[in-house]
Amino acid sequence: MLTDFQITGKKATRDGFGAGLLEAGQHNASIVGLCADLTGSLKMNAFQDAYPDRFFQVGIAEANMMGLAAGLATVGKIPYTGTFANFSTGRVYDQIRQSIAYSHKNVKICASHAGLTLGEDGATHQILEDIGLMKMLPGMTVINPCDYNQTKAATIAIAEHHGPVYLRFGRPGWPIFMPDNQPFVIGKGIMMQEGTDVTIVATGHLVAYAMQAVEKLKEQGISAELINIHTIKPLDEEIILDSVSKTKCLVSAEEHQRHGGLGDSIAQLLARKNPTPQEYVAVNDSFGESGKPDELLIKYGLGPEDIVSAVQEVLKRKG
Numbered sequence: 001m002l003t004d005f006q007i008t009g010k011k012a013t014r015d016g017f018g019a020g021l022l023e024a025g026q027h028n029a030s031i032v033g034l035c036a037d038l039t040g041s042l043k044m045n046a047f048q049d050a051y052p053d054r055f056f057q058v059g060i061a062e063a064n065m066m067g068l069a070a071g072l073a074t075v076g077k078i079p080y081t082g083t084f085a086n087f088s089t090g091r092v093y094d095q096i097r098q099s100i101a102y103s104h105k106n107v108k109i110c111a112s113h114a115g116l117t118l119g120e121d122g123a124t125h126q127i128l129e130d131i132g133l134m135k136m137l138p139g140m141t142v143i144n145p146c147d148y149n150q151t152k153a154a155t156i157a158i159a160e161h162h163g164p165v166y167l168r169f170g171r172p173g174w175p176i177f178m179p180d181n182q183p184f185v186i187g188k189g190i191m192m193q194e195g196t197d198v199t200i201v202a203t204g205h206l207v208a209y210a211m212q213a214v215e216k217l218k219e220q221g222i223s224a225e226l227i228n229i230h231t232i233k234p235l236d237e238e239i240i241l242d243s244v245s246k247t248k249c250l251v252s253a254e255e256h257q258r259h260g261g262l263g264d265s266i267a268q269l270l271a272r273k274n275p276t277p278q279e280y281v282a283v284n285d286s287f288g289e290s291g292k293p294d295e296l297l298i299k300y301g302l303g304p305e306d307i308v309s310a311v312q313e314v315l316k317r318k319g
Helices: 013-027 045-050 062-074 093-101 116-121 130-135 148-160 206-219 237-247 262-273 293-299 304-318
Strands: 009-012 031-035 055-057 078-084 108-112 141-143 165-168 173-176 190-193 198-202 224-228 231-233 250-257 278-283
Touching: 009 013, 009 148, 013 031, 013 045, 013 108, 013 148, 031 045, 031 062, 045 055, 062 078, 062 093, 108 148, 116 293, 130 141, 130 165, 130 231, 130 250, 130 262, 141 148, 148 165, 148 173, 190 206, 198 206, 198 237, 198 304, 206 224, 206 250, 206 304, 224 237, 231 262, 237 250, 237 262, 250 262, 250 304, 262 278, 278 304
Parallel strands: 031 055, 031 078, 078 108, 108 165, 141 165, 198 224, 198 250, 250 278
Antiparallel strands: 009 173, 141 231, 190 224
């Protein structure tokens, strides 16, 4: 099935968010945008230019932005907040918990520059804990798309979902491989490649690396099944359980801390429904550092070869 997912270009997932926000805004006059002094970085310029009366530049005041968004949701608007992932979660966790999640406000928390691929800005800005923080909040939907097309589709789709959403995306140019007409269904994973020996479940930027790993494994005679999990909460339990019932082992891959991310959600699922050998490809309890995105991913054990190594390890445990 990987032949159906050919790389057609390279563009940042944050560009997909900007394009999706503009298109969603064209179809729904209730959508408003809020940004904390990072309009260009979040690619919200087109929405701001098209709908200046529906865009609020709040300055470097992220906590205030979350409060404003909660208030706007109370009067029927659909606020999309925009800032870096570090400031969208860690800096404003109290406001999100108390003003948005607790009362199930219809706020879309849109977070760019997540993970190690933030790159040169370094460890203080490379949040690797945000998925864990957000998925623990009751009622919060957590989405981590893999490329430009999927991010654009996700941005449009969340407007129709009532309730708080955390939408995570990134800074660097990244391969585009999802079809531009691929339906985005919240909570439904996508089978990228069928296989029989091992299940690989990847999210975000690491879906592209997992695709490379599948090809490398094929050269070794290993048949890998690849699932693209764009929605971490609610998790598509069915597609994962169906896969491991066949392959009997699994590798999870994510640009996030090992603790609290997609891998842990899968481990909980398997512990409850079908205990299965699992290996993690994730950051192992450390902060990042300044560097080029691709080099950082390799240094911290998130590259295609690391996925291949994790597969080889889990196959040994499978016996």
